[in-house]
Amino acid sequence: MISGETLERAVRQGVITEDQRLKLAGLANEAAQADTANAPGGDEPMRLVGGGNDLFVTVGIVLLFAGALFVLQSIIGNETTMIAAILGAAIWIVAEFVTRQRRMRLSSTVLGLGFIAAAVTILSIHIGGRIEIDAIDNPLQLAALRPRIGGWGALFFAATAAAAVLYFVRFRVPIMAAVLALSFTGAAFLFTVLYFYDGVVNGQVLMPTLEQIPDVIARALYMPLLCGLVVFGTAVAFDLHDRERYTVWSDCAFWLHAISAPLLVHPLFILATGQDVVFGEIEPGASASVMLMLLIAAFVYVALAIDRRSLLIPTLAYFGSLGIYYLIDNAANTAGVPPFALILLVIGSMIIMFGAGWQRIRRLIVVPTLPTSVLTKLPPIKL
Structure with missing residues (x-):
């Protein structure tokens, strides 16, 4: 591998340009991460932390x-827009060194989120002032915002997306x-x-009655489900484009899977188990518990097939936290073993089992159940 000092000397001597040096350094970094991913054991490479120095x-x-924020507040006062603009510009300058030159993963992620937070703050203040949302005293006055909220809302999300791009x-x-994606x-x-x-x-849609609200909410779940499917499909496309996970598109897929999982899990849980999310209990009965276990099994299989624990972790965390909530909420009134207790035992066992032998489980479950034509398009299964 060519050292950083050699690359610097090549730039000074005019052998390569500074932009080419940065691209070569990035390729070397990605190659090193790929070597880690393909090491014995085949663990999915850490996509967030680059090391102790990071x-x-x-x-x-x-x-x-944090210090800059307090200093600016003491000097400028309550000029939130100006403070956000200054911090956003400062983040960009720091990222030129930390991200462009050093490629520090966690630091770059924090800086990126800080830049988006600054942009969203500026947009929120600007758009909030235009639609005069501070003047709203009761919910009925929200109707007066309808002629403007569509355009300004579109501007907010479009500008946020543009800042991310x-x-x-x-x-x-x-x-x-x-x-x-968000x-x-x-x-x-x-x-x-x-x-x-x-x-x-x-007058094309009747205002739902109190009894109809659960049905309306259940139908509204199709929107996050559809969005989750689109985000998940995009992530899978990135994974298939980079089966060996050498490029930044694989890292993008990692985050897209993390976003798609909650969007998919909650609607599917409600729709599959028939839970009354407004007035009813959240704990499924016997038949609904079977549906829930089938749903968990489906997510596990998909995660194994595409080799993405970033899809599986939010899924198991959702079901696990839901079960813990139910057990705590009903501990005083429950006799016997509730179904969710058994589900928690299964989820905990699955997490430990997958953590100890992810690639081995992939080989045992995925290889016999999928044709070779499909396997050749999926991330390689370590033997």
């Missing part, structure tokens, strides 16, 4: 910008893919609500 620099970044083009930070999902939710509101106002 953690050290991340702490410094948090302290630096701009940052990604410059710094290639994978978490911007998650920001982009922007499109937020826009889809907004325009779905506006469509329903317009239907009620125009």
